[in-house]
Amino acid sequence: MADTAVDVHHDHHGHDDHHHGPTGILKYIWSTDHKIIAMQYLFTGMLMAIIGGYMAYVFRMQLAFPGISVPGFGQVSPGEYNALITNHGSIMIFWVAMPVLIAAFGNYLIPLMIGADDMVFPRINRLSFQVFFLSVIVLMASLFVEGGGFGGAWTSYPPLSAVAEYNQTNLGSSLWLIAVALEFVAFLLGGINFITTLMNSRAPGMKAYDIPLVAWMIVIASILFMLSVGPLVAGAVMLLFDQTLGTGFYDPARGGDPILWQHLFWFFGHPEVYVVLLPAIGITVDVIATFARKKIFGYKMVLYTAVATGVLSFFVWAHHQFIAGIDPRMANVFTVTTLLISVPIAEMCFVIIATLYGGSIRLTTPMLWALAFMAEFLIGGVTGIFLGASGADIYFHDTYFVLAHFHYTFFPIAIIGSFCAFTYWFPKMFGRMMNDTLGKIHFWGTIIPFNFIFIPLFVLGMGGQHRRIYNFQHFPELATPEMFQLRQIATISLLIMIAFQLVFFYNMITSWIRGEKAGKNPWQANTLEWTTESPPPHGNWPLDRMPVVYRGPYEYGHPDREEDYWPQDEPA
């Protein structure tokens, strides 16, 4: 089989040679190399982030300046508005956070960090990306079919999602559902690969507590995903049958139950929060240890609390349904479990703060992103307490307070976490350093507008502004000039933030072409990926020099050594 042939000489050049003849491009499309597949996921995710961001721009313009002709889109009709918010949510979670944080960095880092030459099943890995890419195509196609894209929100509650007369997007909603299902298949294939690779393919000498935390976190997240998505797969089949065959699984008049979907969806949906959170925390912990030049304060603490978070996350789902008519006694139980889950997350925060304490902190761009992740996620976490308590949630439910809360969690996870990882591992991926000044301009240009977008939305939410409203002028009590001012602050901040992303793309492209050569270990880090060339060749290390592990990943600032770092593969 040609596709499994080892092709060592070609991959030395990294990605500069996308422009070869068709054979050259085919080599990238059909590659089974985990690094190439990681790039495929990374750049597809980046492209989807641009599309998702564009959608946010369009509907924010409509909300702040109702009825204007949005530059680059035109006037937004109510149906289009629904399709935009639905697909913005779906894209940012399923087609940005998941492929970038888990699939791209998981693929890139797991084999390199555990000293293996590839994933255990390279061809299944390639299949995983191909199924994922198919899901992207189906989703994009769903936006252009008759009736437009699905507009029933990313949570897709029946009967709105199940009955074509209600959602008026007969084909769009089915295609959306199929795209999500394909995406699940892709991540199940990828996840099983990650789990098996971490369990079986570690370098000689690497014990469970020698594995870098980011690799652990991605694998724990994969397990969480695998165990939570099953019921939703079954639920999605039922919803698809309701849409296309006319069954009545979610129709109470025919013996079904619409709340059933909410249970199945959130039984997946809440663990999903931690599926994307854990990799982001893993990235942060790794970056903070490197740039604080200090051993992680509590390696096992982070690992155990991650497992505890994972277990607890299966018992909190009904806090999304406090006003859906569930039994108040159930609501009490879910309030308690929801508030409990903040304990392990808080412990991870304390571990990070304790690691920073007394460290020799280097404020590089990735370190800034890591610190910002902590600070911003904290706001998201603390506002979650209001929503987890059922008494308060009855008032906050489905307001912009909820929206601002989960953007304060998802933005740090999906955007800050991804930028943190991207700027940290960029030298390894492309062999060149990113420009630090431009990196910092981009950092501040993203973080400051981010807060100016969502803090006004908290205020609006407390003022009673409901979600999923196309035009607030239709509601006199929500159409006051003060409220419109806050909406306009948020939208203008979004425009500023989007403009600053140009700095990032400029920095990425110019650094890629003519950045300073990075060398093997530009950050003086310990983990195994820094012991090979940048970018690593096919097979990661020469076959006769595969790494052997002698110590844990965070041995910084050892008193008996001259250098303040101690690579994992250096014999004692």
Place this chain on the structure above:
Amino acid sequence: MANAKPLATLRSATGIPTGRLAVWWVLASEVVIFGGLLGTYIMHRLGHPEWAEAASHTQTWIGAINTFVLLTSSFTAVLAHQAAEKGNGKEAAKLLGFTILGALTFLVIKSFEWANEISHGYTITANTFWSFYYTAAGLHALHVIAGAIIMGVVAVDAYRGRELHRVELIGIYWHFVDVVWIFLFPLLYIAK
């Protein structure tokens, strides 16, 4: 082929062969899919005692024959594993052939059963019991079809003496398909 495998595939830090480990994880992900569907069905069934009337129209004896067919096909899968352990690829391929035959028999019986039910008006939209009936059994039948196809590939390889360890892996999967049916049979047929 064999030398194109990455080093990662050949390592085994846990001591469990990589293929077997992966199959168990696949099954874990399958358990929650069927678990979600059957859990939902059981909850609904408890809330709707009137579904017993619809359930009384299922043909228990056909379900029983299919249970017997599937169990027998699992037995030949075990024998195939035993033959593969001894390195007898041709024998393993022949026994896997019997298992595939069992899968096909199961599907043929199921087709006649469904055709009969549909012709009596018990379609997937007749009521929610029948919706669950066709969805759950259909999802299971998809697994039977997938298993039979993969088994064909494994059997061809085994016949040529290659990748004999895969006989065990497809066997593990086949037992799982069997076990799912063991849950479906009482839930959909026996409980009237």
